[in-house]
Amino acid sequence: MLPLGLLSSVVVVGLVVWALKLMQSAIDQSEFSLMLAGCLVCSAAVGLALVMVMTLNGLPV
Numbered sequence: 001m002l003p004l005g006l007l008s009s010v011v012v013v014g015l016v017v018w019a020l021k022l023m024q025s026a027i028d029q030s031e032f033s034l035m036l037a038g039c040l041v042c043s044a045a046v047g048l049a050l051v052m053v054m055t056l057n058g059l060p061v
Contacts, residue, residue, distance in 0.1 A: 021038075
């Protein structure tokens, strides 16, 4: 159970870092599409974290 939680946490942190890099590129290039992509990646990271917490606590997904 612990390796799964650690791996999922690393994936979530990686997604958040990627989202922040996308958003920084969006600010640098004045691109709305990159900002939207960053928001979508960040929301995917939040969803993954939510499912991970629910699964590890035995709640129905």
